[in-house]
Amino acid sequence: MTNRNGTRAVVLGGGGVAGIAWEVGVLATLLEHGIELNDADLVVGTSAGSVVGTALRSGVLRQVLAAQLHEDDPAESTMEQGELTHFSTEQFMNMMAAAASGPGGEQEARARIGRAALAAGEGLSDTAWVATIRSLLPARSWPPALLKVTAVNADDGEFTVFDAGSGAELALAVAASCSVPGAWPPVRIHGVPYMDGGMRSASNADLAAGYDSVLILSCAPEAPDSPFGPTLPQVLESLKAGSDTYLIEADEASRAAFGSNVLLQSTRRPSAVAGREQGAAVADAVKVFWGS
Numbered sequence: 163m164t165n166r167n168g169t170r171a172v173v174l175g176g177g178g179v180a181g182i183a184w185e186v187g188v189l190a191t192l193l194e195h196g197i198e199l200n201d202a203d204l205v206v207g208t209s210a211g212s213v214v215g216t217a218l219r220s221g222v223l224r225q226v227l228a229a230q231l232h233e234d235d236p237a238e239s240t241m242e243q244g245e246l247t248h249f250s251t252e253q254f255m256n257m258m259a260a261a262a263s264g265p266g267g268e269q270e271a272r273a274r275i276g277r278a279a280l281a282a283g284e285g286l287s288d289t290a291w292v293a294t295i296r297s298l299l300p301a302r303s304w305p306p307a308l309l310k311v312t313a314v315n316a317d318d319g320e321f322t323v324f325d326a327g328s329g330a331e332l333a334l335a336v337a338a339s340c341s342v343p344g345a346w347p348p349v350r351i352h353g354v355p356y357m358d359g360g361m362r363s364a365s366n367a368d369l370a371a372g373y374d375s376v377l378i379l380s381c382a383p384e385a386p387d388s389p390f391g392p393t394l395p396q397v398l399e400s401l402k403a404g405s406d407t408y409l410i411e412a413d414e415a416s417r418a419a420f421g422s423n424v425l426l427q428s429t430r431r432p433s434a435v436a437g438r439e440q441g442a443a444v445a446d447a448v449k450v451f452w453g454s
Contacts, residue, residue, distance in 0.1 A: 174211025177381030187437020
């Protein structure tokens with residue numbers, strides 16, 4: 163895989179609190195090796211990737227990594243105010259299974275998730291959730307370089323992509339993209355409730371179609387197919403026709419650092435360390451791929 167010296171994209175998938183820390187560890191380490199990833203023509207962020215993509219586009223990844231590695235930084239105490247004592251991984255998996263088993267196509271299946279997300283979010287304040295995300299973002303405004311943040315309309319299951327031209331506040335778009343059903347309430351943008359972009363695809367890497375070189379960070383292996391949208395294996399196959407791709411998938415040591423619940427704050431530091439180590443291991447190959 164070699165860079166074609168054409169258009170380049172970075173795709174950052176979902177993965178919860180652990181995924182944010184791991185992706186930051188990987189990307190900050192690649193930057194330390196002289197790989198200028200913010201030169202990308204496009205950055206796509208889904209869920210955790212939307213937070214990391216904002217940090218990349220804002221040029222603050224190194225500072226964010228330092229915070230992830232620091233056990234007592236202010237960001238951690240801010241996040242812990244919303245620790246997920248009410249979230250059940252088992253209930254979430256049951257919800258996804260029920261949504262997958264109904265009739266209709268992918269959008270109808272996502273709409274069933276949306277109904278469950280809205281029901282689970284009753285009584286939870288999206289105002290507090292958005293405020294938490296806003297406090298963690300390095301900027302209030304969209305970055306000048308192209309950043310796309312994914313979400314799913316919780317009313318009808320429509321896949322939605324926010325960017326600087328969408329009219330949505332950056333913090334609202336990122337909070338919506340990170341709103342895991344049952345963990346945080348859907349976020350209303352222009353009166354419409356939106357949930358986690360990962361409810362369509364963990365990476366939504368198909369948004370990078372047409373770019374010559376596509377670097378993808380994935381926090382876990384994806385199934386070969388899904389009732390909710392395109393999976394990474396499917397997209398990688400389709401991208402072969404017109405793009406060079408390089409996939410950095412969380413390795414065994416990194417997934418062990420994530421633990422059994424990627425939404426817990428306790429996963430931050432070990433995941434960042436694992437990401438930093440994996441970033442160092444692939445830096446030489448990525449430098450060749452990226453052409454820097």
